[in-house]
Amino acid sequence: MSLSRPVIEIEQLIFAWPKHPPVLDLPNLSIQAGEQVFLRGPSGIGKSTLLNLLGGLITPQQGQIRLLGQPISTWRQSRRDRFRADHLGILFQQFNLLPYLSLLENTLLPCQFSALRKQRALNEHASLAASAQALLEPLQLGELLHTTRPVTTLSIGQQQRVAAARALIGQPEILLADEPTSALDADTRDLFIELLLSLCRLHQTTLVFVSHDLSLSTHFDRVLDLNQMNRCSGVT
Ligand SMILES: Nc1ncnc2c1ncn2[C@@H]1O[C@H](COP(=O)(O)OP(=O)(O)OP(=O)(O)O)[C@@H](O)[C@H]1O
Numbered sequence: 001m002s003l004s005r006p007v008i009e010i011e012q013l014i015f016a017w018p019k020h021p022p023v024l025d026l027p028n029l030s031i032q033a034g035e036q037v038f039l040r041g042p043s044g045i046g047k048s049t050l051l052n053l054l055g056g057l058i059t060p061q062q063g064q065i066r067l068l069g070q071p072i073s074t075w076r077q078s079r080r081d082r083f084r085a086d087h088l089g090i091l092f093q094q095f096n097l098l099p100y101l102s103l104l105e106n107t108l109l110p111c112q113f114s115a116l117r118k119q120r121a122l123n124e125h126a127s128l129a130a131s132a133q134a135l136l137e138p139l140q141l142g143e144l145l146h147t148t149r150p151v152t153t154l155s156i157g158q159q160q161r162v163a164a165a166r167a168l169i170g171q172p173e174i175l176l177a178d179e180p181t182s183a184l185d186a187d188t189r190d191l192f193i194e195l196l197l198s199l200c201r202l203h204q205t206t207l208v209f210v211s212h213d214l215s216l217s218t219h220f221d222r223v224l225d226l227n228q229m230n231r232c233s234g235v236t
Pocket residue numbers: 017018020023041042043044045046047048049050235236
């Protein structure tokens with residue numbers, strides 16, 4: 001994948017939550033394949049809203065979002081859901097691990113919803129378990145691969161890394177991360193960031209990472225300040 005190919009494109013986007021004035025008014029923005037972008041801005045400026053738009057969970061009233069060259073913001077919901085399952089990894093502050101599934105089953109969940117991701121996982125490895133292992137080992141969870149312990153009994157840092165492995169299984173082209181380190185202590189957080197960024201680099205995954213913690217921004221290729229980009233006055 002070439003670094004000069006735009007993977008995320010925004011054109012003259014305006015978004016308002018129902019019955020509210022616009023919260024986002026953004027000019028053109030282009031993020032290239034493999035870029036690692038840190039998205040900052042004060043509370044309430046619209047960082048999570050923008051990630052929801054990029055994830056196709058909501059659509060703008062004006063303008064367009066293209067992911068991998070596809071005009072996803074013009075599509076109906078079912079087509080956006082399909083695209084998200086195939087091409088996006090989503091990693092949020094709440095890990096959203098399923099307590100009744102094992103660590104391995106949680107990691108492989110996206111392969112249940114996307115034949116494309118399952119196929120990609122199997123293209124690289126002899127089995128889905130081996131594909132999960134290839135992510136869990138660098139995330140320092142290899143020893144727990146076959147654990148039958150409920151995932152909710154793992155430490156917060158371990159659960160966060162399971163959520164990262166689940167987001168990256170089957171090589172989605174784009175990873176959207178919203179405050180994924182906020183529940184981690186400083187040492188665990190730094191280790192997590194290093195592992196996440198190196199896995200994204202390895203697979204040329206385009207990363208948009210939202211955090212309040214500006215000290216993390218130095219790890220990234222580009223820092224976007226939503227307070228400067230957003231033509232709405234912002235905090236409502
Ligand atoms: N589902 C919703 N319905 C109505 N308004 C919403 C909804 N979600 C967010 N908002 C509003 O949109 C604005 C932007 O919120 P958003 O969560 O995107 O900001 P943020 O920059 O991520 O904030 P924080 O850093 O505190 O998480 C806020 O005024 C918020 O109250």
